[in-house]
Every structure is written in structure tokens, then in C-alpha cells.
Amino acid sequence: MSGAHVSLRSAGQIRELWSKTYNTEGAPDWSHIFPCYREDIAFRDSVQTISGKAEFEAMCARLAGRCKALRMDILSIVMEDRTVFMQWEMTMSFKKFPSAALFGSTRLLLDEEGLIYDQRDYYDLWGDIFDNIPWMVGSYRRFMRKSFG
16 A cells, blocks of 8 residues: 555554554454555565565465455554554454454554554464364373473
């Protein structure tokens, strides 16, 4: 999405914008937050690394296409200088699988103009999904304890 940029200046503004993104019914709409990102956005999460705004927008479209509904509740948000941390709970309602709650956090880095140039999302994708599948949760958690803890 091209057009005017939206500068992020406060945690309250960010909470308000992100809260409008996710719906209790239907696919999310990120169109109002895309102007908050620089063209050279760097995005990383536990699944992928994305470079550039066009790729970031395409990733968001893929996520929306996989879910029949997606909801995010921002549990806390802190902004210091040009660094933002958000703690969140996301509930994903898939088309063919049960709903899954994911718990995570996001770090945003802002440039001097208040635009996001770096976003890092932290979450345990498989653990949170398998926790919602009764026949998978036990074996997955045993594997994780045995292998990593």
C-alpha cells in the first residue's frame, strides 16, 4: 500500500492502531497499519524472515487467507525512546483445524520519523498449537522436555 506515512509517537497510539487490525469475526485487515512501515522493513519471527514492505504485505495476506478468523489482544505495551514491546495473545481460527491461542511478544524499532524499520515477533508456534490438540500435547511436551529441558 503506498501513500502517506503514519508516524508512531506513543504506546497508546500503537495499541489503538493494532487493536483495529484484528476482528472477532473474519479475516484481519492490516491496511491501516501498513503506512506505519518503511519500504525496507525487516521482519522476523519463528517461521520466517521477510525483507521489504511488499513481502511483508504478502505475508500478512497469506496469514489472513489461512484463517477464518484471527484475534489479537494486546496484554501490555511499553515504548522507550524508539523501541516498542508488546505482549499479546492471538487466537487463530483455522478453516480445517481447531482454534489455537498463541502467546507472544513483538519488538518494533522506529526510525527518527516514527516509522517501523524492524519488527521481531517472539512466540512458540508449535507448542501453542499442539497445546490445543489433545492427542498431540502430551507427546510434544515430553519431546521438548527430553530434548531441551
